[in-house]
Amino acid sequence: MIVLASDFGPAGPYVGQMTAAVLAEWPEASVVDLAHDLPRCDPRRAAYLFAAYAAWFPPETVFVCVVDPGVGSAERRPVAMRVDGRTYVGPDNGLFEPVMRRAAEPVRAWRIDWMPERLSASFHGRDLFAPVAARIARDGLEDPAAAGLSPIDPDGLRRTEWPDDLDEVLAVDSFGNLISGLRAAELGAGARIRIGGRSVACARTFSDVAPGQAFWYANSQGLAEVAVNGGSAARVLRAGVGESMVVSE
Amino acid sequence: MIVLASDFGPAGPYVGQMTAAVLAEWPEASVVDLAHDLPRCDPRRAAYLFAAYAAWFPPETVFVCVVDPGVGSAERRPVAMRVDGRTYVGPDNGLFEPVMRRAAEPVRAWRIDWMPERLSASFHGRDLFAPVAARIARDGLEDPAAAGLSPIDPDGLRRTEWPDDLDEVLAVDSFGNLISGLRAAELGAGARIRIGGRSVACARTFSDVAPGQAFWYANSQGLAEVAVNGGSAARVLRAGVGESMVVSE
Amino acid sequence: MIVLASDFGPAGPYVGQMTAAVLAEWPEASVVDLAHDLPRCDPRRAAYLFAAYAAWFPPETVFVCVVDPGVGSAERRPVAMRVDGRTYVGPDNGLFEPVMRRAAEPVRAWRIDWMPERLSASFHGRDLFAPVAARIARDGLEDPAAAGLSPIDPDGLRRTEWPDDLDEVLAVDSFGNLISGLRAAELGAGARIRIGGRSVACARTFSDVAPGQAFWYANSQGLAEVAVNGGSAARVLRAGVGESMVVSE
Numbered sequence: 001m002i003v004l005a006s007d008f009g010p011a012g013p014y015v016g017q018m019t020a021a022v023l024a025e026w027p028e029a030s031v032v033d034l035a036h037d038l039p040r041c042d043p044r045r046a047a048y049l050f051a052a053y054a055a056w057f058p059p060e061t062v063f064v065c066v067v068d069p070g071v072g073s074a075e076r077r078p079v080a081m082r083v084d085g086r087t088y089v090g091p092d093n094g095l096f097e098p099v100m101r102r103a104a105e106p107v108r109a110w111r112i113d114w115m116p117e118r119l120s121a122s123f124h125g126r127d128l129f130a131p132v133a134a135r136i137a138r139d140g141l142e143d144p145a146a147a148g149l150s151p152i153d154p155d156g157l158r159r160t161e162w163p164d165d166l167d168e169v170l171a172v173d174s175f176g177n178l179i180s181g182l183r184a185a186e187l188g189a190g191a192r193i194r195i196g197g198r199s200v201a202c203a204r205t206f207s208d209v210a211p212g213q214a215f216w217y218a219n220s221q222g223l224a225e226v227a228v229n230g231g232s233a234a235r236v237l238r239a240g241v242g243e244s245m246v247v248s249e
Numbered sequence: 250m251i252v253l254a255s256d257f258g259p260a261g262p263y264v265g266q267m268t269a270a271v272l273a274e275w276p277e278a279s280v281v282d283l284a285h286d287l288p289r290c291d292p293r294r295a296a297y298l299f300a301a302y303a304a305w306f307p308p309e310t311v312f313v314c315v316v317d318p319g320v321g322s323a324e325r326r327p328v329a330m331r332v333d334g335r336t337y338v339g340p341d342n343g344l345f346e347p348v349m350r351r352a353a354e355p356v357r358a359w360r361i362d363w364m365p366e367r368l369s370a371s372f373h374g375r376d377l378f379a380p381v382a383a384r385i386a387r388d389g390l391e392d393p394a395a396a397g398l399s400p401i402d403p404d405g406l407r408r409t410e411w412p413d414d415l416d417e418v419l420a421v422d423s424f425g426n427l428i429s430g431l432r433a434a435e436l437g438a439g440a441r442i443r444i445g446g447r448s449v450a451c452a453r454t455f456s457d458v459a460p461g462q463a464f465w466y467a468n469s470q471g472l473a474e475v476a477v478n479g480g481s482a483a484r485v486l487r488a489g490v491g492e493s494m495v496v497s498e
Numbered sequence: 499m500i501v502l503a504s505d506f507g508p509a510g511p512y513v514g515q516m517t518a519a520v521l522a523e524w525p526e527a528s529v530v531d532l533a534h535d536l537p538r539c540d541p542r543r544a545a546y547l548f549a550a551y552a553a554w555f556p557p558e559t560v561f562v563c564v565v566d567p568g569v570g571s572a573e574r575r576p577v578a579m580r581v582d583g584r585t586y587v588g589p590d591n592g593l594f595e596p597v598m599r600r601a602a603e604p605v606r607a608w609r610i611d612w613m614p615e616r617l618s619a620s621f622h623g624r625d626l627f628a629p630v631a632a633r634i635a636r637d638g639l640e641d642p643a644a645a646g647l648s649p650i651d652p653d654g655l656r657r658t659e660w661p662d663d664l665d666e667v668l669a670v671d672s673f674g675n676l677i678s679g680l681r682a683a684e685l686g687a688g689a690r691i692r693i694g695g696r697s698v699a700c701a702r703t704f705s706d707v708a709p710g711q712a713f714w715y716a717n718s719q720g721l722a723e724v725a726v727n728g729g730s731a732a733r734v735l736r737a738g739v740g741e742s743m744v745v746s747e
Contacts, residue, residue, distance in 0.1 A: 305515060455567075470511065
């Protein structure tokens with residue numbers, strides 16, 4: 001399975017052309033769109049969200065993740081890495097830092113040397129990352145050189161100064177729920193989250209609190225999410241992406 | 250073919266993870282996204298819209314439909330049912346009432362007893378319904394017990410107090426057209442629909458009325474839809490979801 | 499590969515039912531959604547955008563493109579055409595004019611005579627174009643009559659009065675970039691584009707200009723696109739779809 005994530009949004013031909021670029025390389029591929037609304041041009045916030053979304057997927061999944069404000073610049077390298085049986089393809093801008101940090105086994109990493117005949121200045125998702133991911137999914141990583149990959153030191157890709165979890169709002173879903181970068185399993189059920197001047201307690205799910213009440217719960221991605229039963233937490237707490245979510249016991 | 254419908258909206262990882270949950274169970278599955286903008290948390294309105302959308306599909310289609318405000322509560326059971334050759338998987342909250350009511354042959358129904366290793370509190374679409382639907386689509390329903398299904402009385406799932414058709418606006422499409430829960434074939438071509446203080450007559454299609462004129466027509470889903478030639482019926486008639494659409498001859 | 503494009507927008511069952519109509523005819527088909535936000539009911543603008551989007555795809559691709567305000571009227575014919583190895587299926591309203599005009603080899607065209615059992619008045623994308631495209635992709639075009647196609651003179655489909663390139667904004671992407679109907683390769687790198695009372699010069703990409711500066715560049719679709727580094731060109735230049743983009747040297 002090849003899984004695509006990006007900050008492209010739903011408009012335009014971008015998602016479709018990335019999908020087609022995979023299929024042009026490997027017509028039998030199964031391609032799944034995970035999310036194309038990752039935080040726009042913001043690899044740090046996107047990284048924590050993507051790591052949570054990706055954790056659910058089965059072993060052997062190949063991910064292409066493109067949040068890439070540095071596309072076309074010389075400093076930003078295209079990379080692939082192998083973490084606990086899955087493969088991640090994208091830019092080396094920190095997007096895979098939480099994935100690497102949470103690895104159980106040693107990470108392997110490669111620079112993508114392969115170059116397509118046509119490389120646009122702004123759409124490496126289609127021209128570079130998608131075909132490389134398709135080849136990896138089809139052929140495996142036994143012969144990385146054949147896939148145009150050179151081994152590099154994974155430590156060179158790390159953002160060691162980043163925190164283990166991000167204590168802020170990373171996304172607001174279509175219900176107005178506020179999704180944090182905090183892994184719920186790292187918080188006790190007794191933990192409270194301070195947001196928008198309020199302190200909210202944990203509940204298992206919506207039906208466990210009174211209508212109109214704010215609470216946090218472990219969402220289906222394993223992240224702490226602040227919600228209001230029957231309402232929009234974004235509106236009630238006047239909070240959006242970037243709002244601080246401070247944990248207290 | 251496995252067809253997904255929900256009220257998840259386009260944001261977040263929900264649709265992609267449901268698709269991946271099907272493919273994880275059955276990699277050869279064809280998965281189609283029918284609509285993820287069903288009326289939010291509103292199984293009754295969603296039911297009439299879904300029944301119309303689903304009616305077009307070929308026999309043997311397996312549908313997963315998730316509009317599930319009661320997710321995680323004990324009263325709401327996960328069910329599967331077989332209606333006129335097609336299979337429907339989802340919560341037992343009335344979402345399949347119009348489908349059952351319009352059945353030509355006797356309906357069969359099952360409670361889903363199978364439980365995944367990981368069942369999130371809020372995302373049974375991914376954790377429960379999608380894998381069950383994939384197994385049904387792959388293996389058929391000759392041995393429901395093997396799929397983790399126990400037979401139940403379909404009458405226990407009915408909402409007999411609901412009407413045959415819903416005489417209100419169920420959705421506003423991106424053209425501003427007002428889609429009702431009224432099957433057009435049940436109305437005469439001479440019927441008029443009263444909405445927003447106006448009474449509109451039937452026309453075959455847009456080009457049959459003057460620019461700016463409101464009319465109703467049998468849309469591609471077999472539902473009566475109120476439109477304005479060259480304009481937005483939602484704006485012209487100041488109507489949205491829930492607005493009453495009363496039929497007169 | 500069967501590639502779908504339309505002006506349907508993301509709402510409703512339209513894209514899913516078109517996809518299902520392809521799969522009902524040919525279950526092994528690979529279906530890709532290219533873009534469903536082509537300029538609404540505007541075949542002329544949509545044509546230049548679609549031609550640019552489509553140019554990237556591999557040979558043998560079969561496209562279904564539906565921007566079809568005349569659906570259901572007698573004047574508008576359903577057609578298929580073969581241009582430089584690819585196939586295009588849709589209405590004969592000019593939607594394929596730029597594709598035909600840029601053809602290297604002689605174009606062949608057919609009227610679609612085949613009629614489905616059920617033809618809705620408003621959704622020929624699902625009922626007519628998708629099944630025909632599936633059959634062409636599966637069986638080829640060696641025997642057009644078997645696919646329900648009658649040869650017609652491609653010259654009868656032309657819009658010779660239309661320009662080679664369209665010097666206006668055809669789309670605003672989710673970053674606020676302004677996408678023109680001008681092929682960048684036809685402009686010199688020294689060309690300037692006048693838009694919203696400003697004249698902007700060419701740059702290779704975002705990182706080559708100062709923050710806040712407007713510029714145009716060759717986008718990933720080969721079109722001239724006006725952008726603002728770190729901002730929204732739509733907002734800065736107060737421009738939207740239809741705004742004139744005049745080229746000067």
